[in-house]
């Protein structure tokens with residue numbers, strides 16, 4: 771039984787925050803309104819969070835939002851070898867966008883990212899960035 775549901779995003783207030791209950795008190799949130807994600811392990815001060823933050827790009831670190839439960843939200847990063855990538859890109863937290871890159875169909879069995887046709891989307895257009903690379907295509 772799926773326990774997935776939509777909730778209100780603690781970061782942006784949108785009602786398109788996807789919540790996935792993985793059991794054992796482990797809950798993952800991904801907001802389709804702002805593209806930010808968190809989970810119950812990403813509590814301020816936790817060892818798990820410290821380890822996550824260590825490997826994050828600077829922009830992701832700077833964009834971290836802590837909600838009133840102490841959960842740390844960070845921009846999501848999609849990396850689907852068959853469809854493409856969506857990730858936060860920009861010089862600083864005041865000036866960033868979603869970058870969407872499609873995977874090119876492979877002729878020799880080696881798909882590659884179509885960096886020349888990288889498209890940028892504003893924070894609120896996260897869904898459009900996902901649509902551009904075709905994330906939702908198989909779900910219909």
Ligand SMILES: [Zn+2]
Pocket residue numbers: 779780781782783784787801802803804805806
């Ligand atoms: Zn949100």
